[in-house]
Amino acid sequence: MHKHHRVLRTVAETPWAITEEKLAEINGFMDRVRAGDLGVEAAARAEFAPAEERPRVRVGSVEIIPVQGVIAQKMNLFSDISGGTSTELLAQQIQRAVDDSQVQTILLDIDSHGGSVFGVLELCDFMLQARAKKRIVALASPYAASAAYWIAASASEIVVAPSGMVGSIGVLMTHTEYTKAFEMQGIKTTIIRAGKYKVETNPYEPLNDDARAHLQAQCDEYYEMFVKGVASGRGVDPRTVRSSFGQGRMVMAAEAKTLGMADRLGTLDSTLGRLLMRGARETGGKSAAATVRDFEAFLRDEGSLSNSEAKRIASLAFKTEPPSETGAAEPAPQTGVDEQETRKALRAYVDQLQK
Numbered sequence: 001m002h003k004h005h006r007v008l009r010t011v012a013e014t015p016w017a018i019t020e021e022k023l024a025e026i027n028g029f030m031d032r033v034r035a036g037d038l039g040v041e042a043a044a045r046a047e048f049a050p051a052e053e054r055p056r057v058r059v060g061s062v063e064i065i066p067v068q069g070v071i072a073q074k075m076n077l078f079s080d081i082s083g084g085t086s087t088e089l090l091a092q093q094i095q096r097a098v099d100d101s102q103v104q105t106i107l108l109d110i111d112s113h114g115g116s117v118f119g120v121l122e123l124c125d126f127m128l129q130a131r132a133k134k135r136i137v138a139l140a141s142p143y144a145a146s147a148a149y150w151i152a153a154s155a156s157e158i159v160v161a162p163s164g165m166v167g168s169i170g171v172l173m174t175h176t177e178y179t180k181a182f183e184m185q186g187i188k189t190t191i192i193r194a195g196k197y198k199v200e201t202n203p204y205e206p207l208n209d210d211a212r213a214h215l216q217a218q219c220d221e222y223y224e225m226f227v228k229g230v231a232s233g234r235g236v237d238p239r240t241v242r243s244s245f246g247q248g249r250m251v252m253a254a255e256a257k258t259l260g261m262a263d264r265l266g267t268l269d270s271t272l273g274r275l276l277m278r279g280a281r282e283t284g285g286k287s288a289a290a291t292v293r294d295f296e297a298f299l300r301d302e303g304s305l306s307n308s309e310a311k312r313i314a315s316l317a318f319k320t321e322p323p324s325e326t327g328a329a330e331p332a333p334q335t336g337v338d339e340q341e342t343r344k345a346l347r348a349y350v351d352q353l354q355k
Contacts, residue, residue: 014116014117014118014173015116015117015118015171015172015173015218015219015222016114016115016116016117016146016171016172016173016174017114017115017116017117017120017146017147017150017168017170017171017222017226018070018113018114018115018116018145018146018147018168018172019113019114019145019146019168019250020172021113022070022113022114022145023172023174026070057350058100058102058103059272059276059291059349059350060276060279060291061102061103061104061105061275061276061279061291062103062104062105062106062107062272062275062276062279063097063100063103063105063106063107064107064109064350065090065093065094065097065106065107065108065109066085066108066109066110066111067085067090067108067109067110067111067112067148067151068084068085068109068110068111068112069084069085069112070084070085070112070113070114070115070116071084071085071087071112071114071115071116071120071147071148071151072084072085072086072087072115072116072118072119073086073087073088073116073118073119074086074088074119084112084115085112085115086119087118087119087120087122087123087151088119088123090123090151091122091123091126094106094126094127094130094136095126095130097134098130098133098134103134104134104135104275104278104279105134105135105136105137105275105278105279106130106134106135106136106137107137107139107271107272107275108136108137108138108139108151108152108155109139109141109268110138110139110140110141110143110144110148110151110152111140111141111142111143111144112143112144112145112147112148113143113145113146113148113168114145114146114147114148114149114168115146115147115148116147117147117171117222117225117226120147120150120151120229121225121229123151123154124150124151124153124154124229124233127151127154127155127233128154128232128233131154131155131156135156135157136154136155136156136157137155137156137157137158137159137271137275138151138152138153138155138157138158138159139159139160139161139266139268139271140152140158140159140160140161140164140165140166140253140262141160141161141164141267141268142161142163142164142165143164143165143166144158144160144164144165144166145165145166145167145168145250146167146168146169146170149166149167149168149169149230149261150169150226150229150230152166153229153230153233153234154229154232154233155233157263157264158261158262158263159262159263159264159265159266159271160253160256160257160262160264160265160266161253161265161266161267162253162254162265162266162267163253164252164253165250165251165252165253165256166250166251166253166256166261166262167245167246167248167249167250167251167256167261168246168248168249168250169226169227169230169241169245169246169247169248170223170226170248171219171222171223171226172219173215173218173219175201175203175207175212175215176203177203177204177205177206177207178203178204179204179205179206182204189204191204191205197210197211197214200214201215227241227242230245234260234261236260240260244259244260245259245260245261246259246261253265268346268347268350269346269347272346276291292314292315295314295346295349296310296311296314297310298349299313299314299345299349302348303345303348313345
């Protein structure tokens with residue numbers, strides 16, 4: 001219990017930019033910790049992969065950085081029980097990619113229900129400066145919720161998987177009182193304090209009106225930071241974010257694009273292909289050609305495909321049609337088995353690079 005005491009306190013006192021169901025899951029883990037469940041750490045690690053274990057991955061001129069699990073400023077607060085993404089580590093990864101001359105585009109591969117508000121504002125301010133130096137693309141595959149959407153909104157462009165969702169713009173805080181539960185267990189806690197408001201949100205007493213108003217004021221202030229951050233990143237008025245960006249709800253991909261919450265729909269393979277081809281035009285085709293050769297070799301070695309089959313899948317993964325009227329290259333159309341085969345192969349290739 002002592003090992004997780006700080007985590008328990010942090011969960012109880014944190015303002016969250018997270019979905020309700022994910023916070024309920026975290027609180028469920030906390031309940032198991034309080035109950036002395038020795039299997040809680042193993043269960044949590046099976047659900048989330050710690051950020052520190054995810055290596056740097058570059059596919060051609062595109063740096064892929066995963067943003068997954070619970071978001072927090074310092075992952076040592078949560079890594080014992082859940083892993084996730086540290087805003088501080090993410091900023092360092094983005095900075096390394098910005099400084100790398102071989103990287104033309106940074107692709108944030110996002111699958112997160114959000115997390116703590118701490119550190120997100122600073123990360124997003126940093127990203128707004130970084131995107132002026134290098135293109136940053138956020139891919140919601142399939143979920144960029146709350147703090148994760150705040151981060152995505154600070155990218156140069158947001159892509160959402162066709163079946164994905166973005167949004168949940170809002171902040172929540174909780175207070176749990178254990179008075180009756182402790183009473184049934186024969187436990188009584190006496191608090192000795194100095195300072196008018198000291199430990200006013202403790203779990204051993206009912207939350208009074210002054211304490212509730214104070215927490216609500218904090219919640220409102222963090223919400224304003226969230227709204228202004230999204231508005232700045234997306235180039236819209238804060239009033240638009242409050243009234244038209246879901247009002248706390250998750251928004252499905254097609255509607256998100258219509259509302260201006262996202263720029264386009266796409267998968268990992270289509271987004272990678274588009275970004276690689278864009279990079280190829282900027283470098284005379286060298287970066288994309290090298291990636292296609294590496295991918296073909298992977299398909300032959302790991303997928304046991306013939307040379308002709310490897311070339312066919314690689315061409316489907318990275319081939320693009322001429323630029324559209326807007327000047328943006330689009331992936332060549334894929335259908336049926338070819339599309340499924342290409343997505344599976346490209347995801348396996350990226351997974352292999354991450355090992």
